[in-house]
Amino acid sequence: ATPLVVATSTAQSAKNGLLIRNRTQFENSRKIDTLVFDKTGTLTKGEFGVNFIEVFDDKYDKEKVIQLAATLENNSEHPIATGIMDKLKEMKLDILEMDNFQAIKGKGVEGTIDNKDIMVVSPGYLNENNIEVPKELPSKGVSTDVFLLVDNKLVAAIGLSDKIREESYNAIKRLKDEGIKTWMLTGDNEKTAKQVSEELGLDGYFAEVLPDEKQEKIKELQSEGRFVAMTGDGVNDAPALAQADVGIAVGSGTDVAAETADIILVNSNPEDVVSLIDFGKATYRKMI
Ligand code: ADP
Numbered sequence: 416a417t418p419l420v421v422a423t424s425t426a427q428s429a430k431n432g433l434l435i436r437n438r439t440q441f442e443n444s445r446k447i448d449t450l451v452f453d454k455t456g457t458l459t460k461g462e463f464g465v466n467f468i469e470v471f472d473d474k475y476d477k478e479k480v481i482q483l484a485a486t487l488e489n490n491s492e493h494p495i496a497t498g499i500m501d502k503l504k505e506m507k508l509d510i511l512e513m514d515n516f517q518a519i520k521g522k523g524v525e526g527t528i529d530n531k532d533i534m535v536v537s538p539g540y541l542n543e544n545n546i547e548v549p550k551e552l553p554s555k556g557v558s559t560d561v562f563l564l565v566d567n568k569l570v571a572a573i574g575l576s577d578k579i580r581e582e583s584y585n586a587i588k589r590l591k592d593e594g595i596k597t598w599m600l601t602g603d604n605e606k607t608a609k610q611v612s613e614e615l616g617l618d619g620y621f622a623e624v625l626p627d628e629k630q631e632k633i634k635e636l637q638s639e640g641r642f643v644a645m646t647g648d649g650v651n652d653a654p655a656l657a658q659a660d661v662g663i664a665v666g667s668g669t670d671v672a673a674e675t676a677d678i679i680l681v682n683s684n685p686e687d688v689v690s691l692i693d694f695g696k697a698t699y700r701k702m703i
């Protein structure tokens with residue numbers, strides 16, 4: 416049977432946007448000393464808007480660049496893809512015909528358009544393939560820049576900007592007040608990760624982490640004796656959520672993340688993580 420205090424706090428939690436799937440882990444949330452947040456969609460809004468298009472090749476213009484990129488992104492559910500599709504609509508353009516679509520895990524997308532190999536990829540991908548990353552890009556704010564390659568040649572950069580959620584500042588402050596270390600784990604580039612981390616005053620971050628490596632980073636923190644909670648929203652995050660001592664799926668993320676998680680934050684509000692820890696503590700106090 417469920418102790419009454421637990422049942423009561425479970426109902427109370429639901430009112431506060433928390434769905435508890437694993438009651439034991441909910442009770443354990445009072446032991447959390449390290450919180451690892453995913454960036455996109457949790458600490459930030461995860462709503463990317465295109466803020467610049469830089470074309471490096473005279474044979475292309477901004478319209479063509481967006482058209483090629485959007486033709487690939489039409490097959491992706493990444494927030495970057497949504498941002499590029501919005502730009503296509505805003506510019507009143509249509510997508511082209513494409514074959515051989517492929518997602519390159521944690522790095523971008525690829526496909527064949529008009530017999531050419533087209534890619535939209537991260538700066539990390541350029542580095543690995545010895546393609547020089549353009550320096551003077553007009554990036555501003557929390558900017559995630561992706562690059563359009565045609566037959567492995569750099570054609571353009573597309574800058575997308577996201578915003579830090581207002582609630583993130585308070586969530587981090589409250590966690591600090593409770594003596595909990597805060598980290599961020601992201602597939603996004605080093606520069607953007609550093610910027611978000613410094614702006615929020617996090618204790619640390621892991622950037623450019625490939626989907627398969629996320630779990631390892633959680634293990635690393637655990638091996639230092641930490642009791643780790645992690646938030647995540649994507650299929651990519653599921654193994655890391657399972658690895659964490661308390662796995663927290665966020666908002667409208669994928670079902671896979673939700674199925675692996677111990678707790679679900681219905682409203683994608685990072686402050687609800689603090690409520691979760693407070694509820695865990697209050698519930699335990701009443702039980703002993
Ligand atoms: P996260 O979930 O932390 O945002 P991802 O693993 O989803 O990280 O993505 C890591 C990086 O890979 C992105 O910042 C971007 O550079 C690149 N990427 C992933 N998916 C796409 C996509 N559909 N289009 C372009 N770039 C992408």
Ligand code: MG
Nearest residue numbers: 453455648649
């Ligand atoms: Mg993600």
